[in-house]
Amino acid sequence: MRETLEDWLITHYGREFYQPGLERIKLAIAPMIHSLQESKIVIIAGTNGKGETTHRLAHLLKEFSFCSWTSPHISCISERFSSELGNISRIELEQLIFDSHNEVQKHKFQLTYYEFLFFVFCKWVYRKKPQFLLLEVGLGGRLDAVNSLDASLVLLCSISRDHQEFLGNRYDKILKEKLGVLRSGADLISFLDLEYLRQRASEASQSLGVRHFDLTHVISLAPFEFSMRNQFLAYAAFCHLFGREISSKNWIPSSEVLSFRGEILKIQNEWWLYGSHNVDGVRKLIQFLKSPNYNLGTLQFDVILTSFSKRNETDVRVMLKMLKCADLGQVVVTAIDHPKGYPREELEKLAIQEGLSFVKEVSTYVHERTNQKILVAGSYYFIGVLKRILSN
Numbered sequence: 001m002r003e004t005l006e007d008w009l010i011t012h013y014g015r016e017f018y019q020p021g022l023e024r025i026k027l028a029i030a031p032m033i034h035s036l037q038e039s040k041i042v043i044i045a046g047t048n049g050k051g052e053t054t055h056r057l058a059h060l061l062k063e064f065s066f067c068s069w070t071s072p073h074i075s076c077i078s079e080r081f082s083s084e085l086g087n088i089s090r091i092e093l094e095q096l097i098f099d100s101h102n103e104v105q106k107h108k109f110q111l112t113y114y115e116f117l118f119f120v121f122c123k124w125v126y127r128k129k130p131q132f133l134l135l136e137v138g139l140g141g142r143l144d145a146v147n148s149l150d151a152s153l154v155l156l157c158s159i160s161r162d163h164q165e166f167l168g169n170r171y172d173k174i175l176k177e178k179l180g181v182l183r184s185g186a187d188l189i190s191f192l193d194l195e196y197l198r199q200r201a202s203e204a205s206q207s208l209g210v211r212h213f214d215l216t217h218v219i220s221l222a223p224f225e226f227s228m229r230n231q232f233l234a235y236a237a238f239c240h241l242f243g244r245e246i247s248s249k250n251w252i253p254s255s256e257v258l259s260f261r262g263e264i265l266k267i268q269n270e271w272w273l274y275g276s277h278n279v280d281g282v283r284k285l286i287q288f289l290k291s292p293n294y295n296l297g298t299l300q301f302d303v304i305l306t307s308f309s310k311r312n313e314t315d316v317r318v319m320l321k322m323l324k325c326a327d328l329g330q331v332v333v334t335a336i337d338h339p340k341g342y343p344r345e346e347l348e349k350l351a352i353q354e355g356l357s358f359v360k361e362v363s364t365y366v367h368e369r370t371n372q373k374i375l376v377a378g379s380y381y382f383i384g385v386l387k388r389i390l391s392n
Contacts, residue, residue, distance in 0.1 A: 049158050
């Protein structure tokens with residue numbers, strides 16, 4: 001059996017895990033840094049909404065040259081590398097990866113899986129020399145690899161609790177980590193819910209000499225309108241990049257649905273796919289589905305099928321309780337065969353303790369359903385696995 005690119009990466013760089021620090025990646029990209037900084041760099045930070053905001057901004061910039069870095073990938077590695085022409089081709093990506101690996105070996109760079117792929121991305125950008133560079137933070141901000149580059153514009157989507165083992169459980173400390181990507185003289189556009197976090201962001205901006213644009217002063221959108229908020233944040237960034245006034249008057253929300261972030265597929269059943277990988281994401285999803293603004297206040301699903309990636313047990317318990325108490329339909333839990341999936345036996349135990357059904361063979365379960373309305377929530381990895389099952 002031919003070794004996949006993913007297998008090759010794991011063999012040479014291990015599995016993807018968070019190892020904070022900028023020294024390793026800074027050393028690797030040092031010869032390219034001047035060229036990379038010639039692009040207009042936008043860093044997108046926050047707990048939830050980073051991916052959608054990045055993709056929305058990329059769509060607005062499709063008439064211009066740009067390179068966009070997002071993570072993690074759901075189905076294939078090329079998802080992390082996109083430009084105005086779409087995702088990088090597999091042939092080009094493979095050549096870049098092998099060329100980059102040879103350079104890593106030659107100079108004895110010590111890079112993690114995530115850092116190596118970001119190094120590959122930087123090599124790609126170095127060749128393309130795009131006008132704009134969009135960088136989604138992987139985790140945190142201050143010690144994430146993207147912070148090895150200086151952004152002229154930072155977008156801050158949201159602040160909530162996630163990855164508490166690295167970022168802490170206090171909102172102000174989490175905000176400080178996210179704002180670690182700010183540089184003196186840069187600009188910040190944020191869309192935060194809590195007043196005291198907006199004030200902290202303003203104070204941090206002032207101390208650095210950063211211009212801060214708080215979008216809560218520009219448009220009124222409820223916290224559960226998370227997708228609309230991400231859209232407007234991307235629109236505001238686009239306006240700012242081209243020196244236009246940030247105003248809600250000329251904004252036309254897009255009806256385009258992003259993959260894994262709100263799709264409805266009709267394959268034997270009606271599948272509502274909504275990624276919601278942490279407690280705040282699940283909370284906002286429930287608020288969204290119950291919101292009278294979307295006429296879904298009485299919406300009932302036949303099944304809510306869910307699974308989660310690895311995280312602390314307390315968060316998983318809370319998310320299961322929230323889905324159960326939301327009264328949107330029967331909650332069915334399953335596990336996925338994925339390196340980042342929550343351990344099967346532990347997830348089954350938690351589901352049973354919460355009085356929920358657990359499905360051992362998700363593929364069989366999915367193909368047995370007919371003419372049902374099914375909400376698929378939880379990990380983006382789970383949604384990726386489910387889409388592959390539905391396509392077979």
